[in-house]
Amino acid sequence: MKNRFFSGIVAAVLGLVILLVPLCIFPTCTKMIETASGGTVPMKCFWSGRAEIGVGLLILCGGVLLVIFKSTLIRLGISMMAALTGVLGILVPIVLIGGCKMDTMPCRMTTFPALIVLCVLVVAFSSGNAIYLWRQNKKIQEKTNG
Amino acid sequence: MDNKPLTTVNLSVKNLKRNPFRTAGLIFLVSLFAFTLFGGTVLSKSLENGMNNLSKRMGADILAVPYGYEADIQSALLRGEPSTFYFDAGITEKVKGVEGVKDVSPQLYIATLNAGCCAYPLQLIGFEPKTDFIIQPWLTNSLDHLLGDGEIVVGNSINAEAGQKLKFFDRTFLVVARLDKTGMGFDTSVFMNLSTANQVARDSERLKAHPVAENENLISSVMIKIENGYDVKDVANNILQAYAKESVHVVVTKNMLSDISGNLRGLTAYIYILAGVLWVLAVSVLLVVFSVTLNGRKREFGIFRTLGAPRNKLVKLILCESSLISLFGTVAGIVAAALVVFPFSTYIASLVGLPYLQPSYATVFVVAAMSFLLSFLAGPLASAYFAIKIGGFEIYTVMRENE
Numbered sequence: 001m002k003n004r005f006f007s008g009i010v011a012a013v014l015g016l017v018i019l020l021v022p023l024c025i026f027p028t029c030t031k032m033i034e035t036a037s038g039g040t041v042p043m044k045c046f047w048s049g050r051a052e053i054g055v056g057l058l059i060l061c062g063g064v065l066l067v068i069f070k071s072t073l074i075r076l077g078i079s080m081m082a083a084l085t086g087v088l089g090i091l092v093p094i095v096l097i098g099g100c101k102m103d104t105m106p107c108r109m110t111t112f113p114a115l116i117v118l119c120v121l122v123v124a125f126s127s128g129n130a131i132y133l134w135r136q137n138k139k140i141q142e143k144t145n146g
Numbered sequence: 147m148d149n150k151p152l153t154t155v156n157l158s159v160k161n162l163k164r165n166p167f168r169t170a171g172l173i174f175l176v177s178l179f180a181f182t183l184f185g186g187t188v189l190s191k192s193l194e195n196g197m198n199n200l201s202k203r204m205g206a207d208i209l210a211v212p213y214g215y216e217a218d219i220q221s222a223l224l225r226g227e228p229s230t231f232y233f234d235a236g237i238t239e240k241v242k243g244v245e246g247v248k249d250v251s252p253q254l255y256i257a258t259l260n261a262g263c264c265a266y267p268l269q270l271i272g273f274e275p276k277t278d279f280i281i282q283p284w285l286t287n288s289l290d291h292l293l294g295d296g297e298i299v300v301g302n303s304i305n306a307e308a309g310q311k312l313k314f315f316d317r318t319f320l321v322v323a324r325l326d327k328t329g330m331g332f333d334t335s336v337f338m339n340l341s342t343a344n345q346v347a348r349d350s351e352r353l354k355a356h357p358v359a360e361n362e363n364l365i366s367s368v369m370i371k372i373e374n375g376y377d378v379k380d381v382a383n384n385i386l387q388a389y390a391k392e393s394v395h396v397v398v399t400k401n402m403l404s405d406i407s408g409n410l411r412g413l414t415a416y417i418y419i420l421a422g423v424l425w426v427l428a429v430s431v432l433l434v435v436f437s438v439t440l441n442g443r444k445r446e447f448g449i450f451r452t453l454g455a456p457r458n459k460l461v462k463l464i465l466c467e468s469s470l471i472s473l474f475g476t477v478a479g480i481v482a483a484a485l486v487v488f489p490f491s492t493y494i495a496s497l498v499g500l501p502y503l504q505p506s507y508a509t510v511f512v513v514a515a516m517s518f519l520l521s522f523l524a525g526p527l528a529s530a531y532f533a534i535k536i537g538g539f540e541i542y543t544v545m546r547e548n549e
Contacts, residue, residue: 104333104496108492117485
């Protein structure tokens with residue numbers, strides 16, 4: 001019971017902070033790039049921020065589900081998915097989409113480091129919770145088998 | 147049923163789990179100290195490193211700038227803040243004629259409005275490759291030719307490699323080299339020869355009037371190296387006396403560096419004082435908490451003794467509990483500091499506004515090891531006295547004490 005609430009709330013808070021980082025805590029670069037036709041498009045980091053909002057939302061939902069579901073196996077599955085979502089959150093700014101080319105741009109200076117640190121915490125916490133639940137499940141099975 | 151053997155470690159873990167809030171509080175206290183010590187030391191070492199690098203690589207003894215722009219040249223050099231200030235290019239030759247001056251090299255600063263790599267202003271620095279003794283010694287890959295028209299060298303924080311092309315004011319430039327990490331403003335600057343810089347100024351005219359586009363005979367500063375045997379102050383005074391009327395002012399780099407190192411010393415002292423205060427606080431709080439809780443647990447220890455536990459088992463138990471608290475706190479504090487100091491290093495550098503260069507892995511490892519040791523010692527040191535005192539109690543006295 002205690003683990004259910006604790007793990008769910010921690011995951012949900014981490015997800016919420018990931019969601020809020022590109023929105024208001026450390027926003028991505030706001031300036032636009034001028035295209036040859038005279039129009040303007042957002043920079044790459046803007047789209048990385050958008051993707052991270054989705055990642056944060058998924059982790060937040062995972063946290064809520066961890067509180068709702070009582071079954072150890074379901075919570076184990078949710079924790080594993082949250083850990084993998086955390087990995088996705090790390091890959092978005094580094095490999096999958098990326099950001100600006102200069103280290104001193106707001107996205108490279110604050111947004112991405114904050115997101116990477118938070119996603120590392122999600123991966124570490126969710127993996128730890130998954131291992132804990134897996135051991136719990138093993139104990140329950142041993143008890144039922146006699 | 148838990149079938150774990152009653153080893154000292156297992157018993158200590160169980161005792162710590164019995165009071166989760168007290169244990170968490172003590173771990174937090176130790177982690178706060180470890181965080182401050184490790185994070186603060188890495189921060190001060192990075193600033194020290196940046197300062198050493200700056201003084202080692204600052205090739206000029208004197209900088210000649212237009213009157214009133216002494217602070218701007220420091221911002222441009224230290225933080226790469228885009229600056230635009232100009233005086234007549236003829237000053238270069240005039241300064242060269244002053245007694246005691248060995249080499250001179252002009253530089254021209256142009257701030258971009260936006261660039262292909264980034265939509266933020268960037269400092270473009272034009273220099274004379276033939277006379278330059280400031281920029282070229284910092285190149286990561288040596289150039290086999292003097293920097294030509296249309297070619298640029300980028301600072302280390304600009305993510306472009308040799309062979310790539312960058313666009314400024316709709317003109318494409320070829321990146322031919324990249325500078326080493328300097329920890330100062332040069333990391334975010336782009337370098338080109340003077341004629342290319344003039345071209346960029348003309349290109350920028352379509353967006354905003356630029357003084358260099360109107361008059362090509364302008365430069366921003368002159369880097370000056372003095373002859374051996376001359377006093378830098380005397381040469382600077384000579385330049386001032388001769389050309390102050392032409393709005394020339396001088397910045398002596400040694401004075402600039404000593405100002406920065408003065409600030410740095412103050413900051414480092416604050417960090418170490420804070421770490422020292424936190425260490426004393428951590429040891430004192432642990433001392434009080436252990437004294438209170440261990441006094442309250444005398445009966446428990448009496449039962450252990452009655453059940454056959456030798457005196458040294460009790461001493462080990464108490465020391466093990468405090469060591470575990472210290473261990474968890476120290477690891478948590480160092481990991482938390484690492485998660486702040488390393489990923490956010492550029493942000494910290496921009497907040498501090500001083501040359502910032504992270505130390506080598508070996509130095510970081512040594513700092514981590516020292517922080518670990520100092521932080522870890524807090525727990526066992528605080529509990530050692532009580533551990534020995536409890537170990538020396540007579541069973542009968544201890545058991546009857548609370549009756």
